[in-house]
Amino acid sequence: xxxxxxxxxxxxxxxxxxxxxxxxxxxxxxxxxxxxxxxxxxxxxxxxxxxxxxxxxxxxxxxxxxxxxxxxxxxxxxxxxxxxxxxxxxxxxxxxxxxxxxxxxxxxxxxxxxxxxxxxxxxxxxxxxxxxxxxxxxxxxxxxxxxxxxxxxxxxxxxxxxxxxx
Numbered sequence: 549x550x551x552x553x554x555x556x557x558x559x560x561x562x563x564x565x566x567x568x569x570x571x572x573x574x575x576x577x578x579x580x581x582x583x584x585x586x587x588x589x590x591x592x593x594x595x596x597x598x599x600x601x602x603x604x605x606x607x608x609x610x611x612x613x614x615x616x617x618x619x620x621x622x623x624x625x626x627x628x629x630x631x632x633x634x635x636x637x638x639x640x641x642x643x644x645x646x647x648x649x650x651x652x653x654x655x656x657x658x659x660x661x662x663x664x665x666x667x668x669x670x671x672x673x674x675x676x677x678x679x680x681x682x683x684x685x686x687x688x689x690x691x692x693x694x695x696x697x698x699x700x701x702x703x704x705x706x707x708x709x710x711x712x713x714x
Contacts, residue, residue, distance in 0.1 A: 549610040549621045551597075557626035558599075561661040561702075565595045565608065568621070573612035581607050588613075601702060603627050603662055632660030633700065635669065644714045649680055652712065656697050657705040667697040673712065680711040 550566040552558055567576055573591035580600040591612060599606045609622040637654045644650040658664050673679055673691050686695040693710065700706050 549608065549623045551606075551608055551623040551625045554623075555625060557628050559627075559629050561599045561601070561627060561629055563597055563599060563608075563625065565597050565610065567591070567593055567595060567610055567612065569593070569612040569619075572614055573619075574614045576610060576612045578608060578610050585611070599625070599627050601661075601663065603629060627661075629661040631658050631662050631664035631700070631702070633658055633664055633667070646714050649711050649713050652710045653707055654695075654710070655705055655707040656700050658700040658702055661702055663702055664700045665698075667700055667706075668694055669697060669708065670694045671710075677712040677714055680713055682708065682710050684708040 549568065552563045565578070569576065569591055570593055575588045576591050577586045577588045578597060579585045583600065597608060599608070604627060605624055606627050607622055607624045609620060611618050611620045634657050635654055637652055640651045654669055656667060656669070671693050673693055679688055679693065682693065682695050684695040684697060686693060695708050697706050697708060
């Protein structure tokens, strides 16, 4: 088994596997680290595979078989991927009315291949607006609101609501 043509590391969690067994193997299956095995599938020398989430050394194990004989082999690669965050802010009223609450929703999404941890959002409260509440743990210092979003998993999102009054 060879992961990504014997590369030391990958920035992408989807890798190419080369499976030795041409002329012998009828079926094959795979797993990450000590996780569950994939279903047996017809042998092919080249396969695309998804590594387990999170950065670090990843081990892919393959089993090939023909009849009762099964062979096993593994290879490792270092996953050094990153998160890819985007923030979208929406409001519930546009335009706001003086003296009436306006709720702003900030949604953080992660389209990267790694989880993003310890995420915070900061924003200066505009002049003329009064802070009312925040749905996340936060601080408000000198007109700057800093809210803790926490962890946003790969492919996931997390949101907070902030209420201000104009």
